[in-house]
Amino acid sequence: MTTKYTSEHEWISVEGDVGTVGVTDFAQHQLGDIVFVELPEAGKPLNKGEQAAVIESVKAASEVYAPVGGEVIEVNQPLEDEPGKVNDDAIGEGWFFKLKIADAQELDGLMDDGAYKDYVKGLE
Amino acid sequence: MAGANKDQTLKRTPLDALHRELGARMVPFAGYEMPVQYTEGIIAEHLHTRSEASFFDVSHMGQAILRGGDVAAALETLTPGDIQDLPVGKSRYVVLTNEDGGIIDDLIVTNHANHLHLVVNAACKDSDYELLASKLEGRCTLEDRKDRALFALQGPKAAAVMGRMAPACRHLLFMTTEPLKVAGAPCLVSRTGYTGEDGYEISAPAEDAEHLAGLFLEEPEVKMAGLGARDSLRMEAGLCLYGSDIDETTTPVEAGLTWTISKRRRAEGGFPGAGVILRQINEGAKRKRVGIRPKGKIPARAHTQVTDAGGNIIGEVTSGGYGPTVGGPIAMGYVGKDHAEPGAKINLIVRGKALPGRIEKLPFVVRRYVTR
Numbered sequence: 255m256t257t258k259y260t261s262e263h264e265w266i267s268v269e270g271d272v273g274t275v276g277v278t279d280f281a282q283h284q285l286g287d288i289v290f291v292e293l294p295e296a297g298k299p300l301n302k303g304e305q306a307a308v309i310e311s312v313k314a315a316s317e318v319y320a321p322v323g324g325e326v327i328e329v330n331q332p333l334e335d336e337p338g339k340v341n342d343d344a345i346g347e348g349w350f351f352k353l354k355i356a357d358a359q360e361l362d363g364l365m366d367d368g369a370y371k372d373y374v375k376g377l378e
Numbered sequence: 379m380a381g382a383n384k385d386q387t388l389k390r391t392p393l394d395a396l397h398r399e400l401g402a403r404m405v406p407f408a409g410y411e412m413p414v415q416y417t418e419g420i421i422a423e424h425l426h427t428r429s430e431a432s433f434f435d436v437s438h439m440g441q442a443i444l445r446g447g448d449v450a451a452a453l454e455t456l457t458p459g460d461i462q463d464l465p466v467g468k469s470r471y472v473v474l475t476n477e478d479g480g481i482i483d484d485l486i487v488t489n490h491a492n493h494l495h496l497v498v499n500a501a502c503k504d505s506d507y508e509l510l511a512s513k514l515e516g517r518c519t520l521e522d523r524k525d526r527a528l529f530a531l532q533g534p535k536a537a538a539v540m541g542r543m544a545p546a547c548r549h550l551l552f553m554t555t556e557p558l559k560v561a562g563a564p565c566l567v568s569r570t571g572y573t574g575e576d577g578y579e580i581s582a583p584a585e586d587a588e589h590l591a592g593l594f595l596e597e598p599e600v601k602m603a604g605l606g607a608r609d610s611l612r613m614e615a616g617l618c619l620y621g622s623d624i625d626e627t628t629t630p631v632e633a634g635l636t637w638t639i640s641k642r643r644r645a646e647g648g649f650p651g652a653g654v655i656l657r658q659i660n661e662g663a664k665r666k667r668v669g670i671r672p673k674g675k676i677p678a679r680a681h682t683q684v685t686d687a688g689g690n691i692i693g694e695v696t697s698g699g700y701g702p703t704v705g706g707p708i709a710m711g712y713v714g715k716d717h718a719e720p721g722a723k724i725n726l727i728v729r730g731k732a733l734p735g736r737i738e739k740l741p742f743v744v745r746r747y748v749t750r
Contacts, residue, residue: 286415287420287421287700289675289677290675290676308729310700312420312699312700313606313699315679
């Protein structure tokens, strides 16, 4: 399993042709208390970079984009009742949705763990 | 996500170092770097304020002294508020108006016998001071009290804390102010606030700010709270934020602030925009500021369109977000007068979808001011 990151602070963890998507710990920390998450519908086709979900924090609404293209095959329904899971465990129980990845080559353009850490360091 | 704006010209309050030491997230606000939240987050800070007491640094706000032989009458030429009737030691919420009846700023005026003390919005202070200085030239002099910090101690335990810090403040009631020593520092202590809770606002010498803040934070009931909690608290309390809920295009009547205009001022007029404002008082305004409660969990933010059952646009949200004490989304905004009755069903257009909601009476939570 490999995990990649976008410059918009999404992560995608890949197993075979399925990617699990969420936002990073840096992202949840920046957003603050999350009060609502709007998830995509299963079956929805997404292009790379397309808006996939919305996060409502106390302060503002933010968009979550698809790190790569594919079809949504599962969403983390419990987040709708417990959006705080994103704050508590962004890279675990706070995942958003799973994608059937259309084109694995799109993963190549994303950052690996080390590159993302450096990227975040540059923002602080 | 909102990126940090590293604007070199941002000003800092006397508590800047303390905020950073406490892990505050600093954001640009009205020309200042201000703490939006500390490490526990906005919801925890909000709930602590409603159950205990929170300490807010609001030193970005403008504090000024207005002096003159007929200072109260002079200030009344710029506001429909009643200043001449303001007793010594009392504070009053008033608005400055323009010729169209729009609101230039909202402020707290306190009568200190030989002068008035003003507390104005940070984003408006330069323009307010210019307006006051130019319009009242020859009648009044304005002194910018940049040398003062301003704190708010808010919450049901605020009175117990202040009672220990400055015993003389125990007899202060809501909207009264007294010059008092707090831990030896000469302060102005007002029983006022912007959260709907009991509490105090304390104007202190900037050089004593850090020491005083440290003493407040040593009190067991007190934690720091930032501008994020201040915003959700004031929204639940139904209080206006200047620049969002009120501005130069909204009148005090539309905003539900007619109560700031006394009988005498209504009878006499003599303030900017009196024609528009008095006509609206007599005939009613076409739109009104209302509370809005979105059904479900999705917040409706400022500038969200409000529609009726038929899809017609009837208004706009001016403040909206999550109310931690309410436990769900809350908003306020303006709707046409025919749709302003509490209970009226409306829709909120969020990301292209019409979400149901209803008009709700303000405030969303009971205000707990100590008035006697």
